Amino acid sequence: MRNILEGYKIFNIDPKQLRNKDFFRNVLEYRKFVMDKFPDAVRKTEEFKCLLCGSSNGKEFLKYKNYPLFECLDCGMVSPNVDLSKVDEKLVYDSETALQDVKNDVINNYDYRKKTYAPERLNYILEKTGLKKEEVRLLDVGCGPGYLLEHLKESGVNYKGLELADFLVEICKGRGLNVEKSDLANEPDGAYNIITLFDVLEHLRVPIEMFKTLNKKLEAGGYVLAYTPNIHSIAFHLMGGLQNNVYPYIHLCFFDPRSLDYLAKKTGFEVQSIDYYGLDVMDYLSYKNYEDDYDYLGKLKEFIPVMQAVIDKGKISNHQRIIFKKI
Numbered sequence: 001m002r003n004i005l006e007g008y009k010i011f012n013i014d015p016k017q018l019r020n021k022d023f024f025r026n027v028l029e030y031r032k033f034v035m036d037k038f039p040d041a042v043r044k045t046e047e048f049k050c051l052l053c054g055s056s057n058g059k060e061f062l063k064y065k066n067y068p069l070f071e072c073l074d075c076g077m078v079s080p081n082v083d084l085s086k087v088d089e090k091l092v093y094d095s096e097t098a099l100q101d102v103k104n105d106v107i108n109n110y111d112y113r114k115k116t117y118a119p120e121r122l123n124y125i126l127e128k129t130g131l132k133k134e135e136v137r138l139l140d141v142g143c144g145p146g147y148l149l150e151h152l153k154e155s156g157v158n159y160k161g162l163e164l165a166d167f168l169v170e171i172c173k174g175r176g177l178n179v180e181k182s183d184l185a186n187e188p189d190g191a192y193n194i195i196t197l198f199d200v201l202e203h204l205r206v207p208i209e210m211f212k213t214l215n216k217k218l219e220a221g222g223y224v225l226a227y228t229p230n231i232h233s234i235a236f237h238l239m240g241g242l243q244n245n246v247y248p249y250i251h252l253c254f255f256d257p258r259s260l261d262y263l264a265k266k267t268g269f270e271v272q273s274i275d276y277y278g279l280d281v282m283d284y285l286s287y288k289n290y291e292d293d294y295d296y297l298g299k300l301k302e303f304i305p306v307m308q309a310v311i312d313k314g315k316i317s318n319h320q321r322i323i324f325k326k327i
Contacts, residue, residue, distance in 0.1 A: 024290035064241030076258035118151035211267035233318035235280035278317025
């Protein structure tokens with residue numbers, strides 16, 4: 001048989017180990033919780049203001065119930081049309097409901113994510129930057145429970161993690177990891193040659209200011225690696241506002257190549273590469289599993305990674321990896 005998938009990257013991921021059976025139910029329950037807290041935060045159409053470039057030139061992109069996302073017609077970024085001054089950021093991230101959501105989705109699968117995600121991420125960093133392991137000085141901003149950092153430690157890589165959630169910092173410290181609850185601005189200038197943002201870019205309220213600070217913390221020619229959702233994807237095409245990366249008041253910035261380039265040029269970077277690797281098939285089947293009460297993830301276990309590789313190859317998957325290089 002011919003190798004018809006030569007050149008395709010197939011991730012050997014077990015969907016039932018990565019996602020718990022109530023994944024989509026938990027997504028919807030958390031949405032209801034957070035949307036009920038801030039009903040007055042949604043703006044009128046004419047009040048739209050882009051979080052990236054500040055333009056008011058936008059149009060509705062998609063909506064979940066009464067929560068709209070708008071596309072900026074000037075820079076291309078998609079962001080919610082909401083007044084963030086009316087959103088209590090601490091309640092969004094630190095409530096018991098929010099903490100339970102993180103525990104359900106990440107911590108219960110810590111060992112599996114460390115085994116599957118962490119080695120691939122380290123290899124990707126080395127491949128894209130050309131650095132050797134012993135040369136790496138890495139800062140992981142928003143490091144979460146630390147499964148990547150634990151792998152870096154075991155691999156002899158020089159690293160540090162920053163995390164603002166107390167319970168996640170406690171988990172990291174309990175595993176003996178070099179993690180602090182601290183702001184990026186407190187790090188020494190020029191101290192790192194790579195800074196990673198795994199599932200952080202979409203949370204930023206002021207992305208331009210964040211990237212100016214990132215630039216200061218890197219040495220000349222240093223890199224930022226960001227993993228972030230791609231809203232122009234098969235998963236969003238099929239699911240619209242139901243796509244699980246629509247997190248009201250949490251996922252604020254959905255970038256495309258044009259808006260990534262805008263961000264880079266305004267902050268002293270260049271976009272060196274964009275790759276697309278997603279979970280579109282898994283996300284859609286998780287939704288259908290919730291809707292139909294049928295074990296699609298288990299029944300289609302062999303189909304999922306192969307079909308996802310095809311979607312990735314077409315650059316229409318629901319996550320993107322961006323390498324920014326400091327100019």
